Amino acid sequence: MRFYSNLFAFIIIEWKLICGQHIDIDPNGYIMYCSCMGRFGNQAEQLLGSLQFAKSVDRTLILPPFIQYNHYKINFIPFDDYFELEPIQRFHRVMTLETFMKYLSPTVWPEESRSILCYSSRGSPDKTDQGCNPLDGNPFNSFWTHIGVKEFANGSVFHSPLLTDYKYAKEWKTRFRDIKVLAFVGAPSAFPTNEKAVQIQKYITLSSRVTTNGDKYRKARGFEGKPYLALHLRHGSDWLKACDLLKENPNMNQLFSSQQCSPVSHHSPHIPLPYELCFPTFHTIVQQIKQTISESEEQIETIYIATDNNNQTLWQLIHESVPNMTLITPTKTMWSSGVKNKSKPFISQPIIIIKHFGN
Incomplete structure (x- = not known):
């Protein structure tokens, strides 16, 4: 283990060994979300706002797969199939959802400690459950099932009246500091996103796979x-x-x-x-x-x-x-x-x- 210090505290950094490389466990925590709004354009728009929000609260953003709809069939395209990670990492800490679930979730986000965040109750179809109900409907159910999440043992957490906006970063850091992984029902971003978040697009670069196959x-x-x-x-x-x-x-x-x-x-x-x-x-x-x-x-x-x-x-x-x-x-x-x-x-x-x- 390595120790980093400042005037106020010592932070212990844990790490995992993956394919001969160390991946630090972020002591500030993670942000995860379902990219469940609209088609590619909507999902890409909210990616920018989510990156802005993750940076403002100083948590690693877990990049979800893109959801693709083909004749009512739902497909999941890994994030790095479309975009390069390295340019985005120059802006803020990120990793793909696949990497997180395979290597870090057993330690950082074990099944018994999982909770789901939403602004307020989404309500269940039968009106009996007033939680976030992340598994109700599609693509929500398909998304969480795809990554192997069957339930959220710690239940729902409402973040009302806080908005998922960089302007409230201080409040987010204080109120949710004890939750290691902030898993959201939907993207922690407004739609359309704000003008400052749009500037983050300069870090978004098409993957070599996309450009090569385009050629x-x-x-x-x-x-x-x-x-x-x-x-x-x-x-x-x-x-x-x-x-x-x-x-x-x-x-x-x-x-x-x-x-x-x-x-x-x-x-x-x-x-x-x-x-x-x-x-x-x-x-x-x-x-x-x-x-x-x-x-x-x-x-x-x-x-x-x-x-x-x-x-x-x-x-x-x-x-x-x-x-x-x-x-x-x-x-x-x-x-x-x-x-x-x-x-x-x-x-x-x-x-x-x-x-x-x-x-």
Whole structure:
């Protein structure tokens, strides 16, 4: 054991031996959460806020897998399949959930000492249990089952009225100092996250696996080494339902990450968001494509489309509008980020949560 001292206390650091390397047990504790809100964009947005919160309370953040939905089937993608850990560790202490559960949980988070945190009661379907009920519903149940957690023996802990916000770091450190692992039902982050947390995106770097396979995909589809336009277009049924909120609430001035590209919503919060920003018409899509291509300094001959709805009719209409372009229409691949990352230029709906990632 090693001893570190300051004017007030001695802190004992325990360590584990993993594959010939020492992993220190963080004396300040850990933060764990279910990445159970929305699809990749929502989960990535809340990652930034969770990193900010973990740093403010000086606990190691346990990085959960990304939850992916394919035709109502839930898949879990390890965090480091998508992003590199080392750049994030330059900002704050992190480790993957898989590493924590395999090597540290028996000591740091044994089954008999596990509790679950939420702001207030989530209620059970039958209204009899007024705890956090982390195993009720999906993807919550699937998430905890996936990592081998069957129950929280120490029950629920409500953190009301404290918000999971860096501004309350001092209160969190004092109130929960005796709980080694703060396991949250959901991400300890607001949504959308705050502007300071957005700056953390500079530490988020696509994994070599994503970039390498993105390169292989471009080669296989015949546009490796060529300038191309990437179009990220959400227009599936669930996205349409979300956009309909703007019609149902005509005074709504923010939706998802609309503030990233909309000076109207950012600087004039009382001006409502146009529906077109969320669900653009065919005319707008084509107009943007033509304008972007004409303004590009490079000769664009290929358009790569990443989308949640493989609308062949729409692709045909776009092709007819820009007949000289080769359209790479959607395929089911997790390497889309690696392809979009190297595009010149890039188009997306302003409301999509996308600006924070892709270094």
